[in-house]
Amino acid sequence: KYHVWEQEACGRLCLAQTKKLKRIVETVTGVIDIKDMGMSQITRDFLSLTKLLAEIDQNQYPETLGRCFIINAPAAFPLVWRMVKPWLDPATVAKIQVLGGPKEHIPVLVDFIGEENLPSNYGGTLPPLSPQVHPYAETMSLYPTAAPTITAEPVAAVFDPEVLTYPYPEGATSNNGKHWLELSPASQTALTAVEQWVAKDKVDLKKLGTADIHPSLQLLRYLRANQFNPTKAIAHIQRNLEWRKTKDIDALILQRPEDILGCSLEELTAVFPHWHSGY
Structure with missing residues (x-):
């Protein structure tokens, strides 16, 4: 549940x-620090959980990962990676880069993410990542339960094709003010x-949880995940709608992380420091 909450938070x-x-x-960049990972941690439970999270990400949140950097990879990691890779779509694997220690990963992170979006202990100018930093200080402000004084803004103008560019190779334009994406004939x-x-x-x-996203962008996300096969894309959407209904995701996202975890964020971050940055 906590992982799903994080994915929903990333969407916001x-x-x-x-x-x-x-x-x-519409995509996120993830950085996973696995410093000091040892083979004793690679248990059956660890592998089962990793497989479950990979399935959730690929099935329920398709095409939302932009890049992922796995840093401080220890000598044992290649063995773990060989076990995990078969569970991932080849397109997802292509987005993941495994890096070593600071001399190798800091230049890459600074170049791709920007030092203004990184904590100082990862080569950036933001406060260092630590258990004392609340990982969702900014994220929670986007939720009604966390900030009841904030009202939703009209989003129609936000997606005005005259003022926005779209992250597709084909680009985008408008026709008499009406939005449309330039796609190949087959994709269209x-x-x-x-x-x-x-x-x-x-x-x-x-009900897909992306109410503020232009409908075409939502549908293209599922089409890209299914190689532009409309039958498979439709089936994918139907499965996701049923999953969200069964799991009552709309209620889950209104909870605070502490409620979902059953422990304080301070307790969690003491073991697993993390945050959402770049906002």
Whole structure:
């Protein structure tokens, strides 16, 4: 549940960053520090949990990972990586880069993420990552339960194609003020087929948990995850809608992390320091 909450939080941070930068931000960059990992930690429970989280990310949150950097990889990690890789889609594996110690990973992180978005103990200018830093100080401000005085802003203008650029090789433009993405004929045909299904079956895309995202962007996410096969994309969306309903994700995301974990964030971060940055 906590991992799902984090994924939902990342979606809200992407939306906030979209509004801030005036361009679509729909993927996240993750940094996983595995310093001091030893083989004694690679238990059956560890592997089962890793596989479960990989399945959740790929099935319920497709095409949301931009890049992932695994840093401070110890000598034993190649063996672990060989066990984990078969559970991941090849497209996901291509987004993951394994790096060694500070001399190797700091230049890469600074170049890709920017020192202004990194804690000082990872080569940046932000306060050092530690159990004393609340990992969700900014994220929680985007939730109604955490900040009841904040009201939702109209988002239609945020996705105005005249002021936004879209992260697709084909680019985007507008026709008489109406949004549309330039896609290959085959991709456009696939998108049209899914759009027709949405209209025919009156599918409420807001129930995918991405209510503020342009419908075309939501559908393209599922199409990219399924090699632009409309039948597979539709089935993927249907599975995700059922999963969100069964797990009552809309109620889960309104909880605080402490409620989900059953412990304080201070207790969690004492073992696993982390935060969401870049907002």
